[in-house]
Amino acid sequence: LSHNSLSGGIPPSLAACFQLWQLKLDHNNLSGALRPELDALDSLRVLDVSFNRISGEIPLPLAGCKSLEVVGLGSNELAGELNGAIAKWQGLRYLSLAGNAFSGSIPDWIFSFPSLRTLDLSGNRFTGFIPDGDFNASPDFNDGRRGCSGGGG
Numbered sequence: 001l002s003h004n005s006l007s008g009g010i011p012p013s014l015a016a017c018f019q020l021w022q023l024k025l026d027h028n029n030l031s032g033a034l035r036p037e038l039d040a041l042d043s044l045r046v047l048d049v050s051f052n053r054i055s056g057e058i059p060l061p062l063a064g065c066k067s068l069e070v071v072g073l074g075s076n077e078l079a080g081e082l083n084g085a086i087a088k089w090q091g092l093r094y095l096s097l098a099g100n101a102f103s104g105s106i107p108d109w110i111f112s113f114p115s116l117r118t119l120d121l122s123g124n125r126f127t128g129f130i131p132d133g134d135f136n137a138s139p140d141f142n143d144g145r146r147g148c149s150g151g152g153g
Contacts, residue, residue, distance in 0.1 A: 002048070003027045010049070015040040022046040026072060030054060034078075039064030048072035050096060055079070063088035074120065075099040082107055092116050099123040106131055 002024045009032030010025065020041055026048045033056035034049070044065050050072040057080035058073070068089040074096040081104035086095070092113045098120040105128035106121065 001025050001028070006030060008032070010035050010038075010054075012037040014038065017041065019043055022048075024048045025052065026050045028052050032056075034059055034062065034073075036061035038062060041065055043067055045091075046070040050074040050076065052076055058083060058085050060085050065089065066091070068092060069115075070094045072096045073100070078102065081105075082110065084109075086110070087112070090114070094118045096120040097124065101125055103127070105129070108132075 006028040012035050015037035021043055030052040034054060036059035039061040045067050047068060055077040060083060063085040066088055069091050079101040087109045093115050103125040106126050108131040
């Protein structure tokens with residue numbers, strides 16, 4: 001359903017699609033919060049809601065989506081500090097949180113994903129230091145250094 005003119009919120013009924021592998025709603029005009037009910041999608045590997053008007057925080061119940069490999073949440077109106085829901089997505093290869101209003105410090109666990117190849121945190125309101133971590137990075141790696149204030153640790 002990418003690249004359409006869809007509006008409104010993400011319907012909670014999508015959580016009934018238990019065997020869904022990909023949910024691509026990017027480049028629409030969707031608004032409202034990410035639905036915590038999406039945690040029922042155990043098989044979901046791709047979640048892309050980038051380039052919409054999704055707001056609020058990443059709901060903690062999304063930690064239940066443990067099969068996620070590709071997550072695109074960039075270019076929305078998401079805010080708050082990064083919470084532990086993301087830390088549960090240990091199969092991540094790609095994570096974009098760019099172009100939102102996330103704030104606070106970048107948590108150490110953000111660099112702990114063994115398969116992560118692309119991380120884009122640019123265009124947020126992060127402060128503090130870039131955590132020292134095992135970057136496990138490829139040339140695609142973008143840790144958002146220009147979006148952080150403060151010195152290296």
